[in-house]
Amino acid sequence: MDKNIQNILDKILAGNASKEEVSMLNDWSKEAKENLQELNKIKxxxxxxxxxxxxxxxxxxxxFDRLNSKMENPASSWKKYLLYALWIILFIVTYTSISHFWNKMGDEQKPNIEMAATNTILEEKLPDGTDVSIGLNSKLEILDNRKVRLNGLANFNVTKNPKNPFVVELNHGNITVLGTEFSVFTSQNKEEMYLKEGKIKYTTTNKVQVELKPGDYVTVTDGNVVFLKNVPDNLKNAFNYPLKYTKTNLSQVLDDLGKHYNVKVQNNSNQNLDSMNFSGKLDEDNLKNVLADLSGIYNLEFKLQNDEILISQK
Amino acid sequence: MKDTRFKYFFDNHYQLLCNYIMRLGADYDTSEDVAQEVLLKLWQQKGPFELAYALTCCKNKWIDWCRKTSSDKVRSEKWETLNHNHESQEELDAEFIKINKLNTLVRQLPHKTKEVFIMNKINGLTYSQIAERRNISVKTVENQISTALKFLRENW
Structure with a gap:
């Protein structure tokens, strides 16, 4: 850049350029684009x-001193802490109320403990110390410490507690127990119970009450309570598998199987099962195999269909 | 306070921010309050220490301040002042960014040159007044000023 022009630019900045010098600079700025840019920059x-x-x-x-004191000792800090405190209190209140609410909900909706035996016998100790064996395809619901509901076959060895009797809810009644060992079977149409020792009280839904003494075997059908002397093997030795038979009629055997596996028995053949005898033991844990064995022995077809043993002609 | 970056930013921009807020329509004391709030916030959030960002913060803080303290009438008067003085916000921001650039360059001048330049250009003293106060010749003042202007022109 021309030294002269630089001088004039400096003079413009300094504020002491003459009129001639200004007009000279204007002429110079029109000569080239860069010159104009330079002039504008100076302006x-x-x-x-x-x-x-x-x-x-x-x-x-x-x-800065004023700000520094604010930074070290912020005037709004107590407000901030108050806000934090409020948030914490709000959180605690919300948390406790929600957890309280959920606990309450939990108490109301707490599902009963359910024990179901499908293809093996289940042996359990209940919370109160009672030993229970649950038969195949049977279900036991624990309603509370000393109250259960049974569907199917089970054997109880109840812990003694005179102040708080043990109760078994059945399909057609209740058993009240003080301390004893007994077996019970309950289904849609029938209930059976066998008392080994101690004392149990059975109350049907129609408020009929009976007391069982050791060795008593009771069946309940349509609300009729019948004491029987001939105790079926499967209840007497409820959970002593395999089932052993000597010249036992076939209908009894099938009845036992039905109880053992908690299935119904339906005879569609024209043969009277009472007139047929069975000797031997059924030690298969799988009902299908047992039925296949029976099909091999008799001139009958034993089939399992929808929880039902169907007996038909071959 | 140990954050030297913040201290540096504060020293070099505090006056500028106050002036910026005044240009938006605040009075002298309010502009200081607003600028200090913004700078405090910048310190708390540890930056960014950038002028453009700080200007935006000042503007927002000033709007907040107007909302809290002014009646609608006063507020609209303030905004009218603002809009009357400047065609757009960007223009005002650009102006202050340029002033900041100038300040940065002036800070780089040798100490005596800087002093003389500020006395003349910012405080508006004549060469002879400066020469008298500094106990130097008018010629020296002239030389200092021209050195300063040359440096600024070359680095602008």
Whole structure:
């Protein structure tokens, strides 16, 4: 750049350029694009210097000291802590109320413990110490410490507690127990129970009450309670598998199987099962295999269909 | 306070931010309050220490302040002042960013040159007044000023 022009630019910035010099500079700026840019740059700088001169003065030292005290000792800090405290209190209140609410919900909707034996016998100790064996395809629901509901076959050895009797809810009644060992079978149409020792009280849904003494065997059909002397093997030795038979009539055997596996028996053949005898033991844990064995022995077809043993002609 | 970055930013921009807020329509004391709130916030959130960001913060803080304290009438008057003085917000921001650039350059000048330049250009003293106060010749003042302007022109 021309030294002369530079001088004039400096003079413009300094504010002491003459009129001639200004017009000279204007002519120069028209000569080239760069010149115009340079002139505009100088004008821009000059404007900023002028603007800078109009700025108000502020004491930044004093301001910094003021700010510093705020930073070290913020005036709003107690408000902040109060806010934190409020949030914490709100959280605790919400949390406790929600958990309380859920606990309450939980108490109301707490599902009963359910024990179901499908293809093996289940032997359990209940919370009160009572030993229970649950037969195949049978289900035991624990309603509370001393109250259960049974569907199917089970043997109980109840812990003694005279103050709090043990109750078994059945399909057609209740058994109240003080402390004893007994077996019970319950299904949609029939209930059977056998008392080994102690004393149990049976109450049907129609409020008929009977007391069983050791060795008693009771069947309940349509609300009729019948004491029988001939105790079926499967209840007497409820969970002593395999089932052993000597010249036992076939209908009894099938009845036992039905109880053992908790299935119904349906005879569709024209043969009287009472007139047929069975000797031997059924030691298969799988009902299908047992039925296949029986099918091999007799001139009958034993089939399992929808929880039902169907007997038909071959 | 140990954050030297913040201290540096504060020292070099506090006056500028106050002036910016005043240009938006605040009075002298309010502009200091607003600027300090913004700077406190910048310190708390550890930056960013950038002028453009700080200007935006100041603007927002000032709007907040107006909402809290002014009646609708006062507020609209303030905004009218603002809009009357400046065609757009960007223009005002650009102006202050340029002033900041100038300040940055001036800070780089040798100490005596800087002093003389500020006395002349910012405080508006004549060469002879400066020469008198500094106990130097007018020629020296002239030389200092021209050195300063040359540096600024070359680096602008």
């Amino acid at each position: 821009d700088l000059n404007h900023s210097i002028d603007q800078s001169a109009t700025l108000q003065a502020f004491d930044s030292e004093v301001a």
